[in-house]
Amino acid sequence: MSIYISSRKNKDSGVSEYSEGAEDEQLDNLFRPIFSDIAKGALTREKASELPWEQIKILKEAKFGALRVPKSKGGFGASLPQLFRLLSELAEADSNITQALRGHFALVEDRLNSPPSAWRDDWLERFAAGDIAGNAWTEVGDVKIGHQKTKVTEKEGEWRLTGEKYYTTGSIFADWIDVTAQLNEDSDSLVTVAVRVRQDGVSIENNWDGFGQKTTGSGRTVFTNARVNESDILPFANRFKYQTAFYQLVLLSTLSGIGRAALLDLIEEVQNRTRIYSHGNADAARDDAQIQQVVGAVAARIYAAERITIDAAEASQQAYMHHLCDAEDIVKAINITAEIESAKAQIIVSELILKATSDLFNALGASATSLSKGLDRHWRNARTVSSHNPLVYKEKVIGAWELNQTEPVFQWQIGQGK
Structure with missing residues (x-):
C-alpha cells in the first residue's frame, strides 16, 4: 500500500504538488x-438583474480561480477548507x-485529481493564468435518466459537439465550459x-427566470458543431470521486455567505x-x-452554518489528499465519509439559513419589506440555492447509511421519468 499525501514534492523546486494549504x-x-x-x-445589481461582468473580471485578474492550483503550477495551493471559507466571504x-x-472550481478539482501528465499541467497552468470555466450538464424535456441528447462526434478527423443545455451557471463569463455528452x-x-x-x-443566453440568484449567468447554451480537442473528451465515470460532496459544499458556502450578508x-x-x-x-x-x-x-444560526460547512470541507480535503492512494478500501471509506459529511451539512445548513433569513423580519417593522431595501433577496437567494440537490433525498441517503451502511450515490443524474 502507498499513500501519496503531503510528502510528495516537486523535485526541482521543493514545492508540494498538492494543494495542502496557503x-x-x-x-x-x-x-x-x-x-x-x-x-x-x-444590491444595485440585484435590483437591476445586472450581471457582474466587471466583478468576475477583477477576480480573474487576481487569480481567484487559481486558489486550488498547487503553488508549483502557479496557484495558491489553498486547501478545501480555505477555498470554501473564501467562497463564503465572496458570497457575503x-x-x-x-x-x-x-462549475469552475469543480473542473479545477477534477484536473487536480487527474494523474500527473503534461495534459494535466497544461490545464492547471491555464487556471493559474486566469482562465475560468462554466458548467453545462443539465438537459430538460424528454431526456431519459442516464442519457444525453448532446453528442460529441468525430467528423473528418475533428471532434465536434452539438446539443442544448440549460442552467448553464457561470458559462456566460467563462473561457471554457465543462459539458456532459454522449460519445x-x-x-x-x-x-x-x-x-x-x-x-x-x-x-449562451442569460435567460434564468428563477426568483433568486438572478445574476449567476444561468440560462441556455447551444452547441452547434463546436470544436473539441480529443484529449479533453473524458469518461464521466472518471470524474473525481468526491465531486457530489464538492458541488454541495460550494452551495453550502453560498448559503453561509447569504446568511452573513443578511446578518x-x-x-x-x-x-x-x-x-x-x-x-x-x-x-x-x-x-429592546x-x-x-x-x-x-x-447570529448563532449563521455561526453554526459556517462552522458546519468548514468542518464538512475537511472530509473532502482528506479525500483529495488520498486520491492517489492505491488502497481501494481506504479510498472508498474516505470518500463515503466526505459524501455523508456534506449531506448532513446540507440538511442542517439549509434549515439554519432559511430560518435566519426569514426570522430577521421579526426584529423589524413592516417598512423592512420595502423593495428598496431588498431584504427579501436573502431568503429568495437562500431558498433558490437550497432547492438544488433535494433535501429529502439527502436525508434518505444518510438514513440508509446509518441503518444499513448503504453506500451513498456518488454520481447522480436527473431526467424524464415514466
Whole structure:
C-alpha cells in the first residue's frame, strides 16, 4: 500500500504538488479588499438583474480561480477548507458570483485529481493564468435518466459537439465550459467535454427566470458543431470521486455567505431604527431585549452554518489528499465519509439559513419589506440555492447509511421519468 499525501514534492523546486494549504493572511490581504468592493454594488445589481461582468473580471485578474492550483503550477495551493471559507466571504459580498464560479472550481478539482501528465499541467497552468470555466450538464424535456441528447462526434478527423443545455451557471463569463455528452451518435457512453467558449458554434443566453440568484449567468447554451480537442473528451465515470460532496459544499458556502450578508443588514437596520412600539421593551429598538434576542438567534444560526460547512470541507480535503492512494478500501471509506459529511451539512445548513433569513423580519417593522431595501433577496437567494440537490433525498441517503451502511450515490443524474 502507498499513500501519496503531503510528502510528495516537486523535485526541482521543493514545492508540494498538492494543494495542502496557503497562508491565510496572504489570501485575506489579497481577496478581502476585492470582496469589499464587490459588496458595494451587489444590491444595485440585484435590483437591476445586472450581471457582474466587471466583478468576475477583477477576480480573474487576481487569480481567484487559481486558489486550488498547487503553488508549483502557479496557484495558491489553498486547501478545501480555505477555498470554501473564501467562497463564503465572496458570497457575503455577492452570492451570485460564488454560485457562478461553482462549475469552475469543480473542473479545477477534477484536473487536480487527474494523474500527473503534461495534459494535466497544461490545464492547471491555464487556471493559474486566469482562465475560468462554466458548467453545462443539465438537459430538460424528454431526456431519459442516464442519457444525453448532446453528442460529441468525430467528423473528418475533428471532434465536434452539438446539443442544448440549460442552467448553464457561470458559462456566460467563462473561457471554457465543462459539458456532459454522449460519445458518438449510437453510443451510450457518457463523457465530459471541455469546450472553448470563444468559437463559432457556442451560443449562451442569460435567460434564468428563477426568483433568486438572478445574476449567476444561468440560462441556455447551444452547441452547434463546436470544436473539441480529443484529449479533453473524458469518461464521466472518471470524474473525481468526491465531486457530489464538492458541488454541495460550494452551495453550502453560498448559503453561509447569504446568511452573513443578511446578518449585516439586520444589524444595520436595527441600529438605525428610530420607530418603536408602545408595547415594546425599550426606548430604542437596539436596546429592546426581544429584538436583541432575535438578532442573537440569527447570529448563532449563521455561526453554526459556517462552522458546519468548514468542518464538512475537511472530509473532502482528506479525500483529495488520498486520491492517489492505491488502497481501494481506504479510498472508498474516505470518500463515503466526505459524501455523508456534506449531506448532513446540507440538511442542517439549509434549515439554519432559511430560518435566519426569514426570522430577521421579526426584529423589524413592516417598512423592512420595502423593495428598496431588498431584504427579501436573502431568503429568495437562500431558498433558490437550497432547492438544488433535494433535501429529502439527502436525508434518505444518510438514513440508509446509518441503518444499513448503504453506500451513498456518488454520481447522480436527473431526467424524464415514466
